[in-house]
């Protein structure tokens with residue numbers, strides 16, 4: 446049994462991570478003096494605007510969406526790099542924002558890690574690699590004995606496909622892919638159970654991306670890891686995800702098992718994203734470029750934020766914000782979709798009229814998500 450499993454509290458029935466109505470607002474106003482002189486108003490940007498999802502033990506939950514939709518902000522909130530403006534984040538049922546849990550939080554922190562997009566920026570250039578990997582081991586008090594730490598670092602380097610002797614080198618002596626392997630070794634060093642991966646391969650060459658993704662999948666199997674995986678790249682997400690949440694302008698518009706989402710996307714935004722990727726779009730449909738641009742998040746459109754780009758938008762979409770509604774998925778599980786056109790059956794009717802594939806096998810009554 447791993448150290449991580451031995452430490453687990455008896456709340457194992459709860460999802461590993463539960464995020465409820467998470468919000469993060471940034472004050473993007475001009476400085477006070479400018480506001481005073483120019484009469485400029487205070488401006489607030491809702492980067493994350495009421496996001497709820499769960500991540501179950503051993504799965505990879507991916508958050509996807511165009512740049513600026515709030516994916517990285519969710520990642521930072523989850524690992525505690527910034528506080529939420531509102532909402533709740535619970536790890537095995539324990540609310541990590543509750544001051545009453547502050548004592549347990551130190552122990553909990555060891556069980557999370559994060560891998561960032563840029564392996565160049567996230568490694569201290571003045572430290573040798575063995576020191577970089579050993580740092581969390583010391584910081585979390587997992588070992589003190591020098592020989593024991595050196596053995597563990599050598600093991601970790603081999604685990605990620607590097608040589609134990611690489612520990613004596615500095616980060617600049619490695620390629621981008623090798624540096625990301627070092628970041629992964631460092632992330633594994635304190636034996637975490639849950640790793641938040643923020644665009645872990647998007648700074649890498651395509652040929653190297655697949656190697657790193659395969660390594661991450663192998664490590665997930667070997668160590669029973671759970672991933673929250675952030676990416677704008679649907680081809681990458683398809684390779685990794687168990688379930689997928691699609692974000693648009695700070696909100697989740699669709700959450701579904703990965704296979705279901707790629708086979709029969711429901712939300713018009715999900716359909717647009719899939720149609721834009723060669724070989725991923727629904728069968729029989731030609732590749733369509735993504736249309737329009739994400740609106741300014743400081744002044745989002747009323748109603749459904751996607752309505753200015755949506756071919757199915759009507760007056761209700763322009764005035765009333767859709768709630769996430771759940772529906773069963775063939776083969777088990779549930780999907781959540783926040784779309785009036787889906788809820789009213791207009792989307793399927795219009796797609797059928799146009800002779801396009803709808804959400805075969807997924808039609809049926811939508812229920813308010815509990």
Ligand SMILES: Nc1ncnc2c1ncn2[C@@H]1O[C@H](COP(=O)(O)OP(=O)(O)OP(=O)(O)O)[C@@H](O)[C@H]1O
Pocket residue numbers: 471472473490491492510511512513514515516517518519677742
């Ligand atoms: N510290 C900050 N101060 C002000 N605005 C911020 C801050 N961090 C993020 N934002 C804004 O919040 C919104 C969401 O940003 P975020 O980085 O979470 O999106 P993203 O989907 O991860 O996009 P990307 O892939 O480009 O990073 C964007 O409009 C961004 O400009």
